[in-house]
Amino acid sequence: MLESYIKERLKTKDILLMTHIVIGYPSFETSHEIVKQMVEAGVDLMELQIPFSEPMADGPVILKANQKAIEKGSTVKKCFEFAQRVSKEFSIPFLFMSYANILYKYGMEQFSDKMAQINLKGAIVPDLPPEEGKNYIRAMKKNELSPIYIFSPETSDERLAYLSSFASGFVYCLARKGVTGKETAFSIEISDYFSRCRKATNLPLAVGFGVKEKADVDYLKGKADIAVIGSQTIRIVEEKGVAATGDFIRSIL
């Protein structure tokens, strides 16, 4: 189970690290090499994004990665093959991240069955709130997989509690408004928000959106359980090449 893995791991670490890739960007082989370097550098869990043509919640960096991956032939079938390969090869938990349409077209139940079959642990689907995701939640539950829900600074206490009632594994807290890959000022205000999140759930808290350097990760120690790095690793690969991935991860831990 994802939750117990995280809690076990937290006994020996101040904070865990979750990273993100867009499957097939810039190529499947490079994606594999990035995963390998990240795992070897000590990443605790990873989001594998199945690209979608309309990634509404993603900012320019991940948006472009989605488009390029699709252009280069990153089909859902190939994404499943890739996920199966890395989950066999590496022992950390892998999650899917994608948009509702990818799951809907595949079939919510079939998608979830397939995830269980290839040993994925959960999924983050930002445009599928619980109200619209009844079939998804049912299928994930059946397969003992974690639907990861998202808290935002705009979410009321009442709704935090509502979301918690469907959450499993951990909860993903957006550090701020906006899309992925922009600056975040980690401040006092954020601490208040984190304590509201803590009150709403006993699950571990992951914090993402704007986490990109050691200072951010250090700030989150003691406040969050998992720091999520998304756009920044894509930028590193784009600017410095795949070989720089492992060193980047080691530099922020």
Next chain:
Amino acid sequence: MKNRGYYGNHGGAFLPEILVATFDELESEFEKIKNDPFFWKEYEALMSSYSCRPTPLTFAGNLTRKFGGAKIYIKREDLNHTGAHKANNVMGQGMLVKRMGKKRVIAETGAGQHGVATATMAAKFGFDCTIYMGEVDVHRQRPNVFWMEQLGATVVPVRDGTRILKDAINEAFRDWVTNMDTTHYVLGTACGPHPFPEMVSYFQSIIGKEARQQILNVEGKLPKRVYACVGGGSNALGLFSGFFDDPVELVGVEAGGKGLNSGKHASRLCSKDASTGIAQGYKTYFLQDDDGQMKETHSISAGLDYVGVSPILSHMQDQGKARFESATDTEVVAALKLTMQTEGIIPALESSHAFAQAFKEAPSLLKEDVIIINQSGRGDKDIFTIADAVDDPKWKEFIIGKAEEYNA
């Protein structure tokens, strides 16, 4: 959100969590105005003094004689301020923005009509305004870009994806998830998450209300059929809603582009290329592949060049409550030329789709039958596209001369 906005299997509100609170507020404000009898009166007063409502219903005598069948009437949404039905929705949402106390509006635009209408509303009500427009559309609708900027709006060309309307919508959402405290997204059509499909149709229903009364006044009976082009579907729903309870056939006309078998079209309701999917916050028929990736669309008219369609129309298609057809780019240009030359009326390329379909059907109707075509907008915005389509040598000469002047 109390109501998820479902129309059969379509609709819903597939919202990223960050926008949930914003939509709750929007839904509750919309409920308030719907239940406030003074709001609609205030809205009508604004539309009659600032825009040109009620817009006329014009009898097209020459076209009627030419086709020798049904009597053809044209609902003149082109005579709205800014030249299209878009003003109906924009002014209504503007009144809502004032009530919500927000100071900035953003919008997507395809043909540019919705962008111009939004920029106008923002200027009148004193809002800051940013318009997102696909780069392809910026090129094909340059005059509208010019006017939006003159009206004080910032126009942002969208260079992601297919660089047309759907990409402009994504970009507007990205702005909104960052700035929702100060900003309202004036969605231009009856698509997107609930309450947009219902809200946009509500404001556009002024078209159908007027048209029904007007045709009863002049003809003393209801039309046999009414025709409207379908991009997102707001002008069609506006006209159709006036006749929901009547024995009137509702005909929606989609962009057939280079033909339904060419793969280059934007027909979601009458081609085999669409299937139900979820994108841009709602569930409807989308032109997509088996994985759920959205396909490229094509139409001569930027305003119909869209991958999804109103969930309300998708439901009407499922229920057989409306008939959907398509007209090709070539048919559309021919219908436009004919309308200009026989009636002295210049419909937009979007609206010309409705004309093209009505012209196919009019001859086979009886002389005592009456039909209404919705002229959703005026065509002078399309001067560059139409000039190319009719291959006018004098226009080319003028443009070349103008370019030389700028180069000198």
